[in-house]
Amino acid sequence: MTEPSVAQRRAGSPGTGTRSRRRPFTLRTALLIAAFLAPAFVFVAIFTYYPMLRGSQMAFRQWNLYDLTTTPWVGLENFRAIIADPSSGRILLNTIGWVLGSIIPQLVIGFAIALWLRRAFRFRGIYQALVFYPWAVSGFLIGLLFRWMFNSEFGVVNDLLTRIGLIDTPIPWLADPNLAMIAVVTANIWYGVTFFAMMILAALQSVPDELLEAAAIDGSGRARTLFSVMIPAIQSTLVLTVLLRVIWIFNFPDIIWAMTKGGPADQTHIATTWMIQLTQQGNYGHASALGLTVVGLLMVFAAIYLALLSKDNTR
Numbered sequence: 001m002t003e004p005s006v007a008q009r010r011a012g013s014p015g016t017g018t019r020s021r022r023r024p025f026t027l028r029t030a031l032l033i034a035a036f037l038a039p040a041f042v043f044v045a046i047f048t049y050y051p052m053l054r055g056s057q058m059a060f061r062q063w064n065l066y067d068l069t070t071t072p073w074v075g076l077e078n079f080r081a082i083i084a085d086p087s088s089g090r091i092l093l094n095t096i097g098w099v100l101g102s103i104i105p106q107l108v109i110g111f112a113i114a115l116w117l118r119r120a121f122r123f124r125g126i127y128q129a130l131v132f133y134p135w136a137v138s139g140f141l142i143g144l145l146f147r148w149m150f151n152s153e154f155g156v157v158n159d160l161l162t163r164i165g166l167i168d169t170p171i172p173w174l175a176d177p178n179l180a181m182i183a184v185v186t187a188n189i190w191y192g193v194t195f196f197a198m199m200i201l202a203a204l205q206s207v208p209d210e211l212l213e214a215a216a217i218d219g220s221g222r223a224r225t226l227f228s229v230m231i232p233a234i235q236s237t238l239v240l241t242v243l244l245r246v247i248w249i250f251n252f253p254d255i256i257w258a259m260t261k262g263g264p265a266d267q268t269h270i271a272t273t274w275m276i277q278l279t280q281q282g283n284y285g286h287a288s289a290l291g292l293t294v295v296g297l298l299m300v301f302a303a304i305y306l307a308l309l310s311k312d313n314t315r
Contacts, residue, residue, distance in 0.1 A: 056288070059288035060074065060285075062077075063283075063284040079289045081286055082286055090269070091271060094269055094270050105189045131194060131197055133194075139254030140255075146259060150259070177264050251294065261273070
């Protein structure tokens, strides 16, 4: 057996039976890492954490636009005013309807599109780009676009419905209290389907083809394969996607504010659009209290949602 060369011993090659030494973690290395992280930490602290703390503090004080230097402490008075407001019950129901009416169609349609895009066909990349394009557009711009589409005088929606003979006279979608929420939910469904399609398609592409082939050999049909093989395989992605999307839609006033600004007669107001309105009226204390209430509700929802899912997974 030949003796290893000097170069092998220095390199710590496997033939020598030695290992290369790691560079020790010194104070200089720690300071260097801290120096690289400091700009990002300062940026986040100034533009994220400080406004959060400042806004939280505003919820417990009385604010007057004519005298911003005098802000007396009022405790929970702003929260009581929000709960006692006559429109709070309607806005809560509107928010629930806005979330449920948007999330369910987005999930179903997005799942169908993801299943379609998973198949290999010609020009699939072009179709994927067209499907994913809406997610790159601002939500406020989408709201403006649908505001023109649902216009009662020259909107394309009424024009198409008239051409195919479903209506005889134009429908005032955004001026009718019974139809305005349908219009804004439709716009949000179109905007949010892309998110589900992207997330579910990425998860479906990770499902092994061997698993699907084994299900087909066992005689499993398409529906059985979908509900017994594919959905259980991507369950974690579906859970996370639904949770993120519920929180997102709950805090997404862009489309509603661009289309109706909460009208008509507050029929499309949700919690976040009401918050914008309170801010414009100068009720900073009420708006901050409403914001903290929304954060608390979302935290409770997320905790209950994850607890129920973890309980089902342990059975």
